[in-house]
Each structure stands twice: as C-alpha cells, then as structure tokens.
Amino acid sequence: MIARLLVTVTVLALLAPAWAAEPTIFLVRHAEKAEATTGNPKDPELSEIGRRRAESLALTLKDAGITSIYVTELKRTQQTVEPLARSADLRPTVVPAKDAPALVTRLNETTGNVLVVGHSNTIPEIIKALGAPEPVAIADSEYDNLFIWRPGASPQLIRLHYR
Numbered sequence: 532m533i534a535r536l537l538v539t540v541t542v543l544a545l546l547a548p549a550w551a552a553e554p555t556i557f558l559v560r561h562a563e564k565a566e567a568t569t570g571n572p573k574d575p576e577l578s579e580i581g582r583r584r585a586e587s588l589a590l591t592l593k594d595a596g597i598t599s600i601y602v603t604e605l606k607r608t609q610q611t612v613e614p615l616a617r618s619a620d621l622r623p624t625v626v627p628a629k630d631a632p633a634l635v636t637r638l639n640e641t642t643g644n645v646l647v648v649g650h651s652n653t654i655p656e657i658i659k660a661l662g663a664p665e666p667v668a669i670a671d672s673e674y675d676n677l678f679i680w681r682p683g684a685s686p687q688l689i690r691l692h693y694r
Contacts (some may be wrong), residue, residue, distance in 0.1 A: 556638055556661070556680040557592060558647045558654050561607040563674050577610045584674060584694075589614035591677065591693045597621065598643030603628040608648040615646065628653055635660040639682075654678065663688045 562581035600623040602608040626634045651669040679689040
C-alpha cells in the first residue's frame, strides 16, 4: 500500500508541471488564396490548393488541444480554420487584421491552447508583440509556416512547416 501511494505521488509530481504549463499559441498565415476574378478582389476565397492545406492544418493540429481560434475579417483566414473549427466544435473569434494589439492582449490573457490565422504581414507583427527575441518574415509565396509560441519564464518560438 505504501509503495502504491509512493508511485502515485511520484507520477502526480511528474505530471504537475504539464498541468500548470503556459498555453501554447499556434500561428499560421492563411492558406493559398484563389485569384480574385469576381467579388471583392481584396477578399478572395481559398483556392483548391488552399482548401487542401486547410484540411492538412486540421489534421496537424487535431490533437493540440486548441480551445480558441482567432481569425481576421477576411474570408481566407476564416476558410483556413473551417475544417479544424468544425472538428473541434469551436467558433472562431474575428479580430480585425488592423487590431493586432487587441489580439495580443487577448493572447496574453489566454489560459488554453490557441490558433491564430492571419496574414504575411500580421503574423510577424503578432509574434514580435508576444515577445519573440528575433523577428520573423513570411514571403508572399509562403503558406506552410506553422509558428509555435510558448510564453513563460523561458519563452520559445518554434517554426515548422506543414503541407
């Protein structure tokens, strides 16, 4: 009995840091957009390749424990998260692309894992405002970056790529 109690206490002690861990913030640029042939040329939908990338993002983050999703007012960010939002039963929160400071305030107050979908100019701005020591850049042709921000005493930014 004492041995079993000791094992239980040891396991709980090992798991405690994971329970108290800071939230993780995942940041991506929207998936590939279609050529704007109709409608608002500044707000195109996703292309077929972009829709496939959105599905890939959903598969990539399906076990990440996402509790909140933030997008901009533009269709391409919202369509990028549709597959994940649907499978996780989450409703994305729209924050205007020009209001990065308000989004960063929300992110700094969050308690769960978050996905942010923005643009090639807003994602680097958000990462910088979160406190990343090195600036990041996203080329106009890049749609596969997956940034992972871990705040805390030793903040960490990881840059991955997904297909």
